[in-house]
Amino acid sequence: MFIDVRGACAQFRANERLAAQGGGGNASWKQCETLWVKASGTRLSEAQDKTIFVPVDLPPVRERLAKGDFSTQPKAADGGDLRPSIETLLHALMPQKYVLHVHAIDPLALLVGANPRAAFAATLASDIAWCLVGYFKPGANLAKAVSEAADDLGAMDVVMLANHGIVVAAETVSELNQKLARIIESVRQPVQLTPPTGSSSASLPVALAEQYAWSKNQDLDVLACDATALGTAKTAWVLYPDHAVFLGPRAVCCPLESLAVDAPTLTETAPDFILVEGAGVLVSSTATQAAREQLLCYADVVVRLRTANAPVPLRDADVADLLDWDAEKYRQSLAAAQF
Numbered sequence: 001m002f003i004d005v006r007g008a009c010a011q012f013r014a015n016e017r018l019a020a021q022g023g024g025g026n027a028s029w030k031q032c033e034t035l036w037v038k039a040s041g042t043r044l045s046e047a048q049d050k051t052i053f054v055p056v057d058l059p060p061v062r063e064r065l066a067k068g069d070f071s072t073q074p075k076a077a078d079g080g081d082l083r084p085s086i087e088t089l090l091h092a093l094m095p096q097k098y099v100l101h102v103h104a105i106d107p108l109a110l111l112v113g114a115n116p117r118a119a120f121a122a123t124l125a126s127d128i129a130w131c132l133v134g135y136f137k138p139g140a141n142l143a144k145a146v147s148e149a150a151d152d153l154g155a156m157d158v159v160m161l162a163n164h165g166i167v168v169a170a171e172t173v174s175e176l177n178q179k180l181a182r183i184i185e186s187v188r189q190p191v192q193l194t195p196p197t198g199s200s201s202a203s204l205p206v207a208l209a210e211q212y213a214w215s216k217n218q219d220l221d222v223l224a225c226d227a228t229a230l231g232t233a234k235t236a237w238v239l240y241p242d243h244a245v246f247l248g249p250r251a252v253c254c255p256l257e258s259l260a261v262d263a264p265t266l267t268e269t270a271p272d273f274i275l276v277e278g279a280g281v282l283v284s285s286t287a288t289q290a291a292r293e294q295l296l297c298y299a300d301v302v303v304r305l306r307t308a309n310a311p312v313p314l315r316d317a318d319v320a321d322l323l324d325w326d327a328e329k330y331r332q333s334l335a336a337a338q339f
Helices: 058-066 088-093 105-111 116-121 140-149 173-187 218-225 227-235 241-247 256-269 289-302 316-323 326-338
Strands: 026-031 034-038 053-057 098-102 130-133 158-161 165-170 212-214 253-255 273-277 280-284
Touching (some): 026 088, 034 058, 053 058, 088 098, 088 140, 098 173, 105 116, 105 158, 105 165, 105 173, 105 289, 116 130, 130 140, 218 280, 218 289, 227 253, 227 289, 241 289, 256 273
Parallel strands (some): 130 158, 253 273
Antiparallel strands (some): 026 034, 034 053, 098 165, 212 280, 273 280
16 A cells, blocks of 8 residues: 555646655554655655565554553564654554645645644634644654644644644544645745746856856755845744754855855865855755755755744754764665665
8 A cells, every 4th residue: 555645646747846855754653553655865756666665563662652662663574674653652642543644745834833723723614623832853752742732643634743744644644644635725825936037157266166066946045145035044944843953953145256265164064064145055066965955954944934933943952962863863864775
């Protein structure tokens, strides 16, 4: 069984990055006493082409969760090399047969804001049962927070995760797909910023030209060319976990006129991306596909931010916690291997 994210988001068939990005998000279904869950670091978009789901023995996990023990670390029952998703406890906790967690762009643009509860209350249909959970570190901490957020998770269609994403649950794939599509459609937001008319073609200092090239992607270049987007990158860089994991704790920005002077430092530190103010984004030849997709995800979120719901970045301590976490280092290693 494969939960077809692309089918669920039919309106995004021509632009699937608005539904799921890279190795982000996860899906599961329960079959008798087995939880089939997406493996950590694998891509939902490849579910029809590769083996990305692993079996987890469900009863012992649920027994520990029922006792309030969220320390358990589920392992794949097939003894394979793939690890179950970081969010396996959350999937086991939800009583519905099918569970899907994605970082869909339009909901995410609300979830990174100062008042997502009000934003969703004003847009979601009244028959969608949902709750909002504040930001918690993925895995055990998040699963525990979700378990405490509602008296009856079985009555919850949707769990909104601040600074993270959405969880949709249902008893059938069809119902799940319909719910996800309705949610995304109901909160779909117009792009607020105007993309630059063209990517920069300015020549690069020799030291940088050996490793960097202009993105030539207008959707990315707004981050460097639009004053509002650039200001967001400087002040609210890390808005959700995957951003921290694949893009690091700080944006690297540089005025075009300072590029030659700063080239030695930039070459030494070798960031994956350089936001050249007013010119465009420089992309390193060593930037992984996962990092490239996450930068585009960030740009997609930034251009949909609403003035009344200003972005609230993750705390430095939360970012450091993510970057020092073995589970995320594992995903980074998979992304580097796929590069």
